[in-house]
Amino acid sequence: MCTAVRTITDSTAQDEPGPTARARGDASSWVETERWEVAGIRRESPDVVTLDLAPPRPFEFLPGQFNMLYAPGIGEVPISISGDPVDHGHVLHTIRDVGPVTRALCALRQGERVGVRGPYGTSWPVAGAEGGDLVIVAGGIGLPPLRPALYQALGRRDSYGRIVLLYGARTPADLLFADELSAWRARFDLHVSVTVDAADLDWRGNVGVVPDLLRRAPFDPGAATAFVVGPEIMIRFTVRALLAAGVTDDRVYLSTERNMQCAVAMCGHCQLGPYLVCRDGPVFSHRQVGRWLGIREA
Amino acid sequence: MPQTLEPLLRDHAFFAGLEPGYLALIVGCAANEVYPADAFLFREGEPAQTFYLIREGKVALEVAAPGRGALVVQTLGEGDVVGFSWLIAPHRWEFDGRAVEPVRALRMDGTCLRAKFDDDPRLGYELMRRFAGLTVNRLQATRLQLLDVYGRAHDH
Numbered sequence: 382m383c384t385a386v387r388t389i390t391d392s393t394a395q396d397e398p399g400p401t402a403r404a405r406g407d408a409s410s411w412v413e414t415e416r417w418e419v420a421g422i423r424r425e426s427p428d429v430v431t432l433d434l435a436p437p438r439p440f441e442f443l444p445g446q447f448n449m450l451y452a453p454g455i456g457e458v459p460i461s462i463s464g465d466p467v468d469h470g471h472v473l474h475t476i477r478d479v480g481p482v483t484r485a486l487c488a489l490r491q492g493e494r495v496g497v498r499g500p501y502g503t504s505w506p507v508a509g510a511e512g513g514d515l516v517i518v519a520g521g522i523g524l525p526p527l528r529p530a531l532y533q534a535l536g537r538r539d540s541y542g543r544i545v546l547l548y549g550a551r552t553p554a555d556l557l558f559a560d561e562l563s564a565w566r567a568r569f570d571l572h573v574s575v576t577v578d579a580a581d582l583d584w585r586g587n588v589g590v591v592p593d594l595l596r597r598a599p600f601d602p603g604a605a606t607a608f609v610v611g612p613e614i615m616i617r618f619t620v621r622a623l624l625a626a627g628v629t630d631d632r633v634y635l636s637t638e639r640n641m642q643c644a645v646a647m648c649g650h651c652q653l654g655p656y657l658v659c660r661d662g663p664v665f666s667h668r669q670v671g672r673w674l675g676i677r678e679a
Numbered sequence: 680m681p682q683t684l685e686p687l688l689r690d691h692a693f694f695a696g697l698e699p700g701y702l703a704l705i706v707g708c709a710a711n712e713v714y715p716a717d718a719f720l721f722r723e724g725e726p727a728q729t730f731y732l733i734r735e736g737k738v739a740l741e742v743a744a745p746g747r748g749a750l751v752v753q754t755l756g757e758g759d760v761v762g763f764s765w766l767i768a769p770h771r772w773e774f775d776g777r778a779v780e781p782v783r784a785l786r787m788d789g790t791c792l793r794a795k796f797d798d799d800p801r802l803g804y805e806l807m808r809r810f811a812g813l814t815v816n817r818l819q820a821t822r823l824q825l826l827d828v829y830g831r832a833h834d835h
Contacts, residue, residue, distance in 0.1 A: 521829035551829040578824050580751045585779055588739065588751040590823045597756060612828040618819075 414451050414496040419489050420471065425557045429522065430487040431463065431475045434497065439469035443504030444529035445636060445664045449644050450474060451496025452485035459641040459659070460486075462500060463525035465532045472497075475525035475557065501644045503664040505530040505634060510606035511540040516598065516628075518547045518619050520591050520611025524557050526636050526663075527610050531565075538570055545572045545598045549591035549615070552577050553584045572599055591615060592622040602627030609635045617675055620667055633667040637674075684709045687785055691732045692758040693809060701802050708791035713783050720761065720776040720784070727772045728789045730762030736782030740774040753821075754779060760813055765789030 421433035442448075442462050451457040464473030478487040489495060507515075507530050515534055519527050534544055546565060550556045556575065566573045574594045576587035587594070591611070605628050609619050616635050623633050639651040639658040646660035654673035656662060662670075685706045688694050694702065712731075714720060720731060720738060731738070738761050740752045752774060755761050764772050766789070796803030 549829075551827070555829065576754075578827070578829065581747075582741070582749050582751065584751065586754070587737070587756070588754045590820045592823070593820055597758060614823070614826060614828045618823055 412498045414449070414457075414498045416494040417472070417497045419491055419493050419495060422489070422491055425475060425559075426555050428478045428487075429475060429555075429557060430478070431473055431525075432486065432489060432495070433464075434472045434474065434495065435470065436472055436497070440472050440500075441469055442466060442472070442500040442529075444507055444533050445504040445526055446500040446502045447526070447641075447644075447663065448472070448474065448497050448499030449501070450476075450482075450486055451498075452482050453496065455485045456482040457496070457642075458482045458486070459501070459644060461526035461636075461663075463528050466529050467532075467536070475522070477522045499644070501659060503662055505608050505636075505664055506606070507533045510534070511537070512542075513604035513606060514542040514545065514600040516545045516547070516595075516600050516605050516607040516623070518591060518595070518607060518609045518611070518623075520549045520615040520619075521551065521555070522557070523610030523612075523615075523636075524548055527608055528558065530608055535571070542604065543572060543600050544570065545574075545600050547574050547576075547591055547594040547598060549576045549578070549594070549611070552579055553586070574598060590618070592618045595619070595622045595626060606632045607634065609633065613637065613674060620671070624667075630667040630671060634664055635667060635670070636663040637665065637670065638663070684711055684785065687711065687734065688732075691734065691785065693732055693760050693813075697805065701805070704799070704802065705787075705792060705795055708788045708795065710786045710788070711783075712786045714778040714781065716778055716780050718778045718782075720778065720782070721772045723772050723775050725772050727762065727764035727770050730760060730765055730787050730789060731776075732785040732787065733757055733759050733761060734783040734785065736784075737779040738782055738784075739777050739779045741777055742774050749775070753824075760810075763810065763814060766810060 415437060417434040417436055419432055420435040423431040425431055444466055447459045447461045449457050450460050460474045460476055462472060463475040464471060476483050476486050478484045486495065517527050517531055531546060534541055556562065562573065562575065565571050574587065576589050576591060576594055577584065580588050607623050607628055609616050620633055620635065624630060637653060637658055639653055641651040641659045642648050644659045646657045649657065651658035653670060656670065683706055685702050688702050688706060688709060721727065733756060735757055737754050737756045739754045741749045742752055743749050761776055764770060
């Protein structure tokens with residue numbers, strides 16, 4: 382019999398300024414896998430699917446946390462939770478098909494079941510960013526881990542100055558959450574800029590890299606907190622642009638995607654300098670981990 | 680509507696902090712222009728004697744590829760500078776420049792500017808320094824674009 386999936390009831394955890402909020406119980410405690418039903422499926426792009434999973438009981442998580450999803454007989458992968466933190470009955474995971482496990486997860490059908498354990502990891506300091514501008518920068522499959530933070534910030538919209546979402550993808554066909562992007566762009570209290578690396582003439586938006594969007598984004602660097610997720614190269618260039626604009630490195634947060642396998646600080650595969658990403662991350666401040674990014678792996 | 684284009688030059692990011700005397704000197708090389716959506720500011724292969732300071736709207740740099748139609752290389756918007764080809768021989772545009780949406784821009788006459796630079800090398804150095812910074816930034820962005828960072832990195 383499995384133990385209960387960890388839930389978060391201590392709402393004060395997310396009020397801390399840094400990415401220290403963590404699921405109840407630390408990452409070193411093992412949680413048995415439960416079988417959750419696939420309640421819905423949405424294809425986001427040719428190789429990305431969002432699974433709407435129905436937990437056996439109300440499930441709570443903090444923006445930025447992840448679950449370990451298990452495809453029976455194939456393997457287990459860490460997947461960020463991409464839905465709204467206040468929806469405890471629909472737990473969304475947006476998955477890109479990049480290998481055997483994710484391919485099996487993307488092929489699940491409504492009514493089938495998938496193994497879930499979690500939530501794990503540190504969270505975005507959404508509450509800690511209140512009072513200033515919030516700049517959310519996503520690249521590729523980096524948007525799903527940031528969406529819960531955006532939901533949470535928009536839920537307390539009056540607590541922030543400007544909220545800016547900058548999003549880059551490979552091509553227009555790779556843009557995720559297209560309907561929602563349109564809705565966000567229509568809001569007067571949210572600045573949204575999207576860019577792609579390559580496009581044909583049907584695309585009327587930006588072509589270029591995400592850091593270039595920062596130059597035109599309306600925010601006050603001296604009063605801004607930034608959350609960044611994407612491929613690590615994109616993160617490094619984006620962080621440089623943020624720092625050059627005047628955002629201090631203790632206000633720049635990023636979520637790293639290292640090789641997490643156990644999620645409970647046992648296997649050591651996700652080591653980043655002195656940190657284990659599954660235990661100490663995935664959300665870090667740049668001040669914490671900046672020096673460890675960009676080091677060549679042996 | 681301003682009497683001269685000097686305030687518009689001063690407000691553009693490219694000329695930020697430039698000595699007022701220099702602005703007065705180069706304002707005669709500027710023209711205020713408006714382009715409707717889908718209008719071409721310039722076409723690949725044509726003589727390039729100008730560059731553009733975008734005040735509003737978006738310009739796409741495009742290149743025609745056989746069998747693939749036209750591809751957008753980069754888009755540039757408010758506060759950006761479009762056009763380096765006027766600086767370097769043979770002074771021909773390398774790409775098409777098309778207004779993706781209505782564009783307001785200051786068109787700068789490169790021939791006029793080069794003459795000013797010859798007369799006042801300090802001005803020439805200052806503006807060339809700014810162009811060098813833009814070129815490096817543009818090159819770095821292009822390198823990042825070429826890396827295809829959103830390609831598949833993991834296999835699980």
